[in-house]
Each structure stands twice: as C-alpha cells, then as structure tokens.
Amino acid sequence: MLRAGHIVVEDVAKDYMLGEIRIPAIKRVSLTIEKGEFISIMGPSGSGKSTFMNILGCLDRPTSGRYLLDGADVSSLKKDELAEIRSKKIGFVFQGFNLLSRTTALENVELPMLYNGLSASERKGRAASALKTVGLAGREGHHPNQLSGGQQQRVAIARALVNNAPIILADEPTGNLDTKTGVEIMELFVRLNTEASITVILVTHEPDISKFGKREIRFLDGAVVSDGPHTL
C-alpha cells in the first residue's frame, strides 16, 4: 500500500503566456513532502508560492516536470481525473473561507461528499462529526452569515476534512482573521496534524503564522531559496 499523502515534485515548472511573452511563475522546483509533515510555504507576492500551491492542489498542471502524488504521476491528468484526485486526497482551506452563503454549515461540509456518491444519511453523519472535530457542534443549521470569521473558517476546515483527505492545503487561512482567532485556527491545524497525522501545507506571508509549521519552504522569484526546519 502506498503511503497516503506522499508528495514528490520533480523539476516542476509553470509558465504563463502574457500575449507572446512567456513568463515563468515557477522554475524547476524539486522537493519531497512526507506524510504527516506540517509545511509552511513563505514568500512575497509574485514569488510563485500560490502557483506552486495550485499545482500541489491539482487545480493546475505544471508546464513541465513531474508531480507524483502517492506514487502516481498526476501532472498530465485530465480535468475530471484531477477533480477525482482532489475529491479523494486534498482538502482546501482558503483565505476568504469560500463557503456557499445560501446553505447551512452542515450542507457546506456535505458539499465534497455530493460528488463521490455517498448516501444522504452517511453525508449528514460524517459532516456532523467533522463539525464536531473543529469545535462547531450545535452550529450545524447556521448559515455562514450567522457565524463569525473564525467559525466560518472552521466550517471550511471541516469541509476539507470530511472526505478523509490525507492532505490539507491552506492558502492564507488567517488572512481575514484577527490575530487571536488566527492563532486558534492555527492551533486547530496543529492538532489535526499531530492527532490525525494529516499533511498540512500552509501558504502564508506572515512569519508569526509560518512558525506553526515544522518545516519552512521559502519561495522567491519562482524558485525555492530555503527549505528546512523552522528557524524562527
């Protein structure tokens, strides 16, 4: 059995075309992320960290290079095949929460399960237990606008957890939160990482947030400039 959540990136590069001009977003990045790691990816805007994140999250394909997720090359998969991988292996947490405003917390958490054929009762049960995990038991029927920012981000984390994905990708998850709530959210990530050994990959530009990770990868101008245990 393959180790779930094992990431190998080999010489991955991504270019964008701006008219006729080819603009490299990331240039030949190679690295390995073991299952259960807590990584923070740092770098100024435009450094390529978001592009790298999109590739890791199977939202985007690299222009060249290989991306092995649990041993399988996913760098050349089709759109629907990538969707399948995302559904099984990756949970997303965004800066802007990205919840569906017209549906309840429970239904928001159920969303990923709509696309992998679980029965309604199983969906409800798993969504409720995911909400409990993030400390939102009793808030199932609330709509996003009835929840605080921190609570909304917890709903988003529950949504990322609900399919038992081995990897959580969090893109500036504390960017819209005050410091205290941000720390609470980060503590939740730490707990999920240590207790459930979920691989957490965090993208941030705040050193205070980055320090929650055990390993820090710094991007600059589309290349990795440092990679190692957190040094702050």
Added chain:
Amino acid sequence: MINVPSTVKIAAISIMANKMRSGLTMLGIIIGVGAVITMLAVGTGAREKIGEQISSMGSNLLIVLPGATSAGGFRMGAGTQSTLSMGDAEAILKESPSVRAVAPILGGIAQTVYGNQNWSTGVTGTTPDFFNVRDWLVESGRAFTDDEVRGASKVCLLGQTVAEKLFGGIDPVGQVVRIKKVPFTVIGVLEKKGQSPMGQDQDDTIIIPVTTAQKKIFGTAFPGMVRLIMIKAGGVEELASAERQVAELLRQRHRLSGAQRQEDDFTVRNLTQMMQAAEQSTKVMTLLLGAIASVSLLVGGIGIMNIMLVSVTERTREIGIRMAVGAKTWDIRLQFIIEAVILSLIGGVFGILAGVLGSMLLTSIAGWNTVISPLSVSLAFSFAGGIGVFFGFYPAYKASLLDPIDALRHE
C-alpha cells in the same frame, strides 16, 4: 457520480433565492405552454365538432340531386328539374356493386298539428333504408316497414324537436298527428341527431313513407318522382367507385348519350368527401395554431437561457468551490441543466393551468368548442422540459468550462 436529489435541492435553493427573477423566467414558459394548450384545444374542438357532424350525417354518404331545368335559354340551378324516380333508386341498389343502401327522398315543409299544438316542419318521405343510410336509430317505437311503404300507410316517425314541440312531455308513440290535415299515426321517435354540418336542426323533422308523401302530402310531377336519392357506399374506399357506378347507371337510365355530349340531368355529391376535406383543413389549422403557439414557448426557452447565463456568471465563485472540492464537468453541467429544467417544468405545470383556464374562457366568452386532449397536455409539458434541457445546456456548458483557479478568484 451524480447525486440527483441533492442537485435538485441545490437548484431549488437557487430558484427560491431569486423569486422575482425565477417567476418572470417561468412566465415565458407559462405563456408558451398555455398558448400551445389553448390553441390545440381550439383546433381539436373544431375538428371534433366537424367529426361529430360528419357522423351525424351518416357515413360514406352520396347524394344524387336532379339536374337543372332550362326554360327559354335560362338554366335554373341544380335540383330544379324533376328527373329522379323510385325506379332510379331501386336500380342503383340492384346494379351498383359498391352501393350498400339507397334511400329515395321526397319531402317538403308541412304544417303539423297535434291537439292544440301546431308546428311547421320538414317532412321527409323515404324508405326504411333511410335509417340505415343516415345511421339514424329509432329511440322509441319502431321504423316503418317496406309493406307500409308499398301500401302508402299514414304512419310517421318524429324527430326529437318535433316530438318536444308537439307533445311536450307526453309519449307520442301511438298518438295521431295531422300533417297537412292528413291524420298520421306516430309509430316511433328518432334518437337525437343535433346540428347538421350546415347548422340545421336535424331533429326538426318528420319521417313518413315515400309513397305516402308522393300520393297524399306533396304530389309529384310524374308517378314515382323523388327529390333526391341518398346512397350509402360499402366503405370509404368504395365511395369513388360508387359515385362512378351511380353516374354511369343514371346516364343509361336517363338515356343520355355520350356521343351527343348530352349533359347529366343529375348531380352526384360525395358528402363524406366534402366533410373529410373540411376535417383535413381544420387539422391543418390546428397544426398551424400549435406551431404559432410553440414559437412563444421557444421565446420562453430563450428567456431561460438568458437567466441561466446570468446565473452562471453570478455564481462563478460557487462553481469554483464546487470544482475545488471534487465536482466534475458533468456534475456542474447537470446542476445548471437541472435548474433550467426545474424552471421550465414548474412553468409547464402553471402553463397547463393557464391553458385549461384559457380554453374555458374561450368556450364561455367566445362560445368556441374547445377540447383539451391529454396528448396536447403531455406534448406541451414534455416540450417545455425539452426546452429546459436544450436552453439550459449552453449555460451549463459554459459553467463547466470554467477554470477552478479563475473561478475561485472571481469576485
């Protein structure tokens, strides 16, 4: 894998979230479906009415009318000459293989009296075959017999209208009425026929033996003369051959030579054919009305497409979220197609109500005969559903082509 119940729920939520917009979008479909159903109801109603009249007239019917007279160079119209006789009628039945029954007719208007009631009505003198030719049944009592025709008996059958006018509630069978002061025994009452294709009340009539009409009521220019001959052919496919055989036979009997190019002194009319042509034309009219109404349904469909396109743009971010958590191309497509289909089907349901209401209004206000057939309802409804799929597809297709990264960034 596609989860239909939850997709339907998602669609319902988004339809409910924009009630005004959804309602207006549906209105297009409501009007379209309503118009289709109403128009088809008008067409079907007209056709059914004509069909009723055709069958009330009798099926596979030919009518032979005498020809025109000419006096001093003036040619009178068809039927002004007295050229048809009982002999012609008998010969037609005997000699023409395609003819099943023949009824010679001599009739006119006569004043009829019963007790202190009197009524002017059409009196038809004919033979017992008449009831067969016209597919007309006797409701109570009996028809007269060949013997009674031979003996010129003074017996009569009353149409429903006459029975009612003269007798009110009393049973007329066995009573005596006076037609042109001649006493007749009522031996039967005919079943109700309703209007003729020309709008006459067919029940306002009295049927008597043709011989009695000739000898005792109307008189004739020559013995055995009749006004017209009704012929029932063996079947629809035999109508044409019967028409030909009758014409040939009558030319022979009337000694009209083909060599001298003598004109026919009679006319054979194929009534069934005429009525079928009328029925055909209403069929075409129904189709035409339905087609025109369908155009409004089509316009309604374009309305749905319009709104769905707006909806896709508004919900770009939602589409991005769904894609990020694992929705595939067809998950997204079906979500929007189902939404469009739900819109159009709900519109279809209200459209059916509107159509039924519209037909009822037309019947009560304009007095048109409207018939809502289950076929037209299911047709309009499934057409509406089809329009939902068709016009929902393009917006859904557009949604499914979105790039998840761009969609997630969309404000």
